[in-house]
Amino acid sequence: xSFYEKHVFVCTNRRDPQNPKGSCANSGADEICQVFKKELxxxxxxxxxxxxxxGCLDQCAHGPTVxxxxxxxxxxxxxxxxAKEVIDEHLVNGRPVERLMLKPKx
Amino acid sequence: xSFYEKHVFVCTNRRDPQNPKGSCANSGADEICQVFKKELxxxxxxxxxxxxxxGCLDQCAHGPTVxxxxxxxxxxxxxxxxAKEVIDEHLVNGRPVERLMLKPKx
Numbered sequence: 427x428s429f430y431e432k433h434v435f436v437c438t439n440r441r442d443p444q445n446p447k448g449s450c451a452n453s454g455a456d457e458i459c460q461v462f463k464k465e466l467x468x469x470x471x472x473x474x475x476x477x478x479x480x481g482c483l484d485q486c487a488h489g490p491t492v493x494x495x496x497x498x499x500x501x502x503x504x505x506x507x508x509a510k511e512v513i514d515e516h517l518v519n520g521r522p523v524e525r526l527m528l529k530p531k532x
Numbered sequence: 533x534s535f536y537e538k539h540v541f542v543c544t545n546r547r548d549p550q551n552p553k554g555s556c557a558n559s560g561a562d563e564i565c566q567v568f569k570k571e572l573x574x575x576x577x578x579x580x581x582x583x584x585x586x587g588c589l590d591q592c593a594h595g596p597t598v599x600x601x602x603x604x605x606x607x608x609x610x611x612x613x614x615a616k617e618v619i620d621e622h623l624v625n626g627r628p629v630e631r632l633m634l635k636p637k638x
Contacts, residue, residue, distance in 0.1 A: 428606070429599075478588070479586065480586045498602050
């Protein structure tokens, strides 16, 4: 029923750098979001998959937070290489990357 | 596996008002997003459901665009009353609101 086979949201929430909560934008999330957009386009996946920035996903302490729907798999992705690994392994090959996953709080 | 039973994303993309494509922000999407956040909090659903703003969901021509995951149901939601209807009927009672749904392009 959804428009996309995979829909990736990257938290790009920005707080004041002095804020003790931290924020994804201050940990490089804007660049991570751009990597997802660019790599999906380069793989010819626009139309079947989409990456979007989002507001605060409430996991700021962990670093740049990403959620992949419809399966609802959450990641902390700190580097361009990790982003590409999630695209190739999870999005393209259907094998979520356990090592980079965030686990639910409860 | 996901952190939330329902995760709502509201496109708040903003283009120049003169842009012929239009944009969700120029159709009242910021207010719609705030309604989702406020109403979920008031119903005591923070923690099990979440509403976030998102970048462009590529449905600008229709008006404020909302997608509900994990089920991937897409809506055009133009008014506060419509937002509350989706919260009560779909999010709380599990009955997606057919009348307000966007249909996939393909």
